[in-house]
Amino acid sequence: MEPEQEYVAMLYGRLDDLREQTSKRLAQSLRQSGGTPQMRSERDTSVAMYTDQLAQYSAVENGLAFGRLDFHNGERFYIGRIGLFDEDKEYEPLLMDWRAPAARPFYLATAASPDGVRRRRHLRTKQRKVVGLDDEVLDINSAELGRNEGLTGEATLLAALNATRTGQMSDIVATIQAEQDTIIRSELNGVVVVQGGPGTGKTAVALHRAAYLLYTHRRQLAKRGVLVVGPNSTFLRYISQVLPSLGETGVLLSTVGELFPGMNATGREPTEVAALKGRIEMADVVAAAVRDRQEAPPLVEVPFDQDVLRLDRRMISEARGRARRTRRAHNEARRTFAREIISTLANQVVNRLGRHLLDSADIDDIRRELRESEDVQAAINKLWPILSPQALLTELYANPKRLNRAMSKFTREERALMERSPDTPWTPADVPLLDEAAELLGEDDADAKARAERQRRQAVEYAQGVLDILDLEDDADPEILMATDLMDAYRLAERHGVDRYETAAERAAADRTWTFGHIIVDEAQELSAMAWRTLMRRCPSKSMTVVGDIAQTGDVGGATSWGHVLSPYVMNRWRLTELTVNYRTPAEIMEVAADVLASVDPELVPPTSVRETGVAPWVAAVSSFDELPSLISREVAEIGDGKVAVIVPAALLSSAGQAVAEAVPGASVGNDLEEAQTVVLGVADAKGLEFDSVVVVDPAGILAESPRGASDLYVALTRATQRLGVVHTGDLPNVLARLKA
Numbered sequence: 253m254e255p256e257q258e259y260v261a262m263l264y265g266r267l268d269d270l271r272e273q274t275s276k277r278l279a280q281s282l283r284q285s286g287g288t289p290q291m292r293s294e295r296d297t298s299v300a301m302y303t304d305q306l307a308q309y310s311a312v313e314n315g316l317a318f319g320r321l322d323f324h325n326g327e328r329f330y331i332g333r334i335g336l337f338d339e340d341k342e343y344e345p346l347l348m349d350w351r352a353p354a355a356r357p358f359y360l361a362t363a364a365s366p367d368g369v370r371r372r373r374h375l376r377t378k379q380r381k382v383v384g385l386d387d388e389v390l391d392i393n394s395a396e397l398g399r400n401e402g403l404t405g406e407a408t409l410l411a412a413l414n415a416t417r418t419g420q421m422s423d424i425v426a427t428i429q430a431e432q433d434t435i436i437r438s439e440l441n442g443v444v445v446v447q448g449g450p451g452t453g454k455t456a457v458a459l460h461r462a463a464y465l466l467y468t469h470r471r472q473l474a475k476r477g478v479l480v481v482g483p484n485s486t487f488l489r490y491i492s493q494v495l496p497s498l499g500e501t502g503v504l505l506s507t508v509g510e511l512f513p514g515m516n517a518t519g520r521e522p523t524e525v526a527a528l529k530g531r532i533e534m535a536d537v538v539a540a541a542v543r544d545r546q547e548a549p550p551l552v553e554v555p556f557d558q559d560v561l562r563l564d565r566r567m568i569s570e571a572r573g574r575a576r577r578t579r580r581a582h583n584e585a586r587r588t589f590a591r592e593i594i595s596t597l598a599n600q601v602v603n604r605l606g607r608h609l610l611d612s613a614d615i616d617d618i619r620r621e622l623r624e625s626e627d628v629q630a631a632i633n634k635l636w637p638i639l640s641p642q643a644l645l646t647e648l649y650a651n652p653k654r655l656n657r658a659m660s661k662f663t664r665e666e667r668a669l670m671e672r673s674p675d676t677p678w679t680p681a682d683v684p685l686l687d688e689a690a691e692l693l694g695e696d697d698a699d700a701k702a703r704a705e706r707q708r709r710q711a712v713e714y715a716q717g718v719l720d721i722l723d724l725e726d727d728a729d730p731e732i733l734m735a736t737d738l739m740d741a742y743r744l745a746e747r748h749g750v751d752r753y754e755t756a757a758e759r760a761a762a763d764r765t766w767t768f769g770h771i772i773v774d775e776a777q778e779l780s781a782m783a784w785r786t787l788m789r790r791c792p793s794k795s796m797t798v799v800g801d802i803a804q805t806g807d808v809g810g811a812t813s814w815g816h817v818l819s820p821y822v823m824n825r826w827r828l829t830e831l832t833v834n835y836r837t838p839a840e841i842m843e844v845a846a847d848v849l850a851s852v853d854p855e856l857v858p859p860t861s862v863r864e865t866g867v868a869p870w871v872a873a874v875s876s877f878d879e880l881p882s883l884i885s886r887e888v889a890e891i892g893d894g895k896v897a898v899i900v901p902a903a904l905l906s907s908a909g910q911a912v913a914e915a916v917p918g919a920s921v922g923n924d925l926e927e928a929q930t931v932v933l934g935v936a937d938a939k940g941l942e943f944d945s946v947v948v949v950d951p952a953g954i955l956a957e958s959p960r961g962a963s964d965l966y967v968a969l970t971r972a973t974q975r976l977g978v979v980h981t982g983d984l985p986n987v988l989a990r991l992k993a
């Protein structure tokens with residue numbers, strides 16, 4: 253252990269040197285001021301680069317080096333979170349980045365196929381101290397009997413799997429298994445689907461793949477960024493530390509609901525409404541809703557100049573036809589529509605006044621007056637209003653007549669489901685519809701232009717004002733300042749004020765039309781067809797990693813087959829990969845869950861648990877759920893320091909949650925995974941998470957609550973890393989009969 257400690261201490265020394273150097277460079281860059289705009293922009297880039305580097309050096313502090321490979325030819329290297337080099341010895345590698353091609357045997361070499369490796373060593377460290385070593389000699393003759401054959405670094409792996417959970421997902425960089433490594437390093441292009449049962453490491457693989465892709469294709473991806481999509485904000489918080497611990501900070505984590513900047517769509521709605529909004533036909537509904545706002549009533553009367561002008565349906569339809577034929581988005585095509593209407597109205601005015609009495613300047617004046625007339629503008633606004641996506645949908649949902657027209661192909665009941673009053677909060681299922689609307693409506697660039705023009709005018713006025721003041725001073729040197737000089741000075745100052753280095757992820761988060769270099773979708777089975785449409789729009793290159801488990805689909809609008817979901821966008825050009833080993837759930841618990849899976853579909857095969865705990869799941873029949881707090885207290889005592897989840901049907905969440913939170917110290921309802929020792933959750937919120945101990949309450953309630961009840965129960969049962977309890981009233985559902993035995 254001593255020599256390893258020395259080597260690891262040397263690596264930390266090198267890391268400290270790098271930190272110091274970078275801090276100095278950062279301080280130097282920050283001290284520079286002024287210069288040409290280009291110099292300032294270069295300075296901003298250096299500041300950003302050094303800041304990122306410092307963040308990376310801090311992030312890799314824990315477990316900086318975790319492995320060593322010894323080869324038969326006498327070569328040896330250490331493997332860690334980042335690459336470190338010896339500057340004094342021609343940049344000889346001291347530590348190899350785990351993502352480098354040469355580090356691959358650390359994950360793939362086996363006794364049967366050693367790839368030149370003699371020994372693989374796992375270093376376990378705590379802070380900067382080496383606290384343990386696990387060696388594997390890759391010699392087919394010395395392979396221990398009964399050893400779990402397929403596993404790499406088994407001792408270290410099992411130690412990681414048995415560790416107490418913290419409420420935050422940790423990285424698996426030291427113990428990535430061969431089937432996972434192949435997916436992590438699979439090529440950037442195209443769509444790769446990672447199908448796997450619960451606990452097979454799909455989320456872990458997806459995040460390590462993001463880190464791998466950024467390392468391997470940095471130039472390509474740093475500019476456009478990588479997006480990781482997760483099912484809800486609790487889950488995103490749970491996984492949020494994994495990429496930073498791998499030294500990667502520039503990845504945007506988002507739910508689909510957050511992809512519309514400025515919108516916090518956290519409203520709730522009945523599942524059948526969300527499912528309806530998720531159907532692909534909704535794209536046609538939104539398009540119809542936009543067309544419905546380009547109205548052509550039989551007659552519109554426009555007061556003008558003590559007269560009344562008339563627009564009949566034919567005139568309006570003609571203008572509308574021209575605007576539509578531009579194929580521009582609604583707000584952008586409005587200019588064409590307005591021009592046509594003004595032209596029609598101008599014709600009427602001219603005819604009334606007598607065309608032969610007017611010259612072209614008079615006609616221009618008439619057009620201008622028409623354009624400026626509030627009555628004319630109001631008429632155009634009514635016939636072709638400027639619309640925001642929010643306004644379009646709010647008015648659609650609130651107006652049964654509009655819904656009838658836009659949803660003519662839907663049943664009366666379905667139309668009724670969509671109705672809601674204007675002050676209802678937006679829900680996640682609204683976001684893809686808002687996104688669709690934003691595409692069809694386009695920017696209202698007249699507004700943006702007016703704003704820019706206003707700013708320009710203000711700048712000129714400001715410059716002129718300063719010049720006027722200077723003019724008053726007798727000794728002012730007229731050579732020194734001209735209004736235009738001042739303008740430039742003003743603009744530059746202003747530009748410098750807003751110039752700020754942002755990562756691709758930060759810029760992407762604020763821009764609805766941002767397109768990413770790669771998108772990773774986790775719990776992808778939950779996404780509706782409309783959500784897929786939104787995501788595909790954000791990734792024109794269709795370079796994606798799609799991670800999920802069809803058997804866990806809980807959302808009624810979610811996926812039942814990957815081909816069905818993906819083929820509209822990439823036909824059959826996607827690659828299916830599968831993970832088959834369950835690292836989370838012990839065999840004793842998985843046996844119970846497997847019966848539930850068979851009830852979802854007898855063809856589905858559960859993943860194989862990598863370990864047993866020797867602890868059988870417990871079951872408690874109670875006469876009422878009032879007994880829950882005392883059962884949970886007992887379980888908390890059993891688990892010691894670990895985390896306990898109480899998973900309940902949505903209908904029980906508030907009552908059971910309150911009872912447990914009041915009676916059990918350190919318990920809370922919802923998503924406080926890090927602080928609380930015990931959390932009470934509905935199944936949907938438990939998706940993707942894991943706990944040392946799980947108590948599933950009212951399984952019959954979970955089964956009955958949704959058409960996908962069996963999948964929900966399967967998800968709930970597979971969240972535990974150590975212990976499982978089931979609490980029920982009445983009869984235990986048949987699918988859990990094994991628990992009675």
Ligand SMILES: Nc1ncnc2c1ncn2[C@@H]1O[C@H](COP(=O)(O)OP(=O)(O)OP(=O)(O)O)[C@@H](O)[C@H]1O
Nearest residue numbers: 424427428429450451452453454455456835836940
């Ligand atoms: N190679 C590995 N080394 C160490 N731990 C691992 C490894 N693979 C997976 N794990 C652990 O197994 C657990 C389950 O992983 P993860 O959450 O990624 O699974 P999942 O397939 O996404 O599960 P689910 O479908 O239930 O959400 C995590 O604690 C993860 O750290």
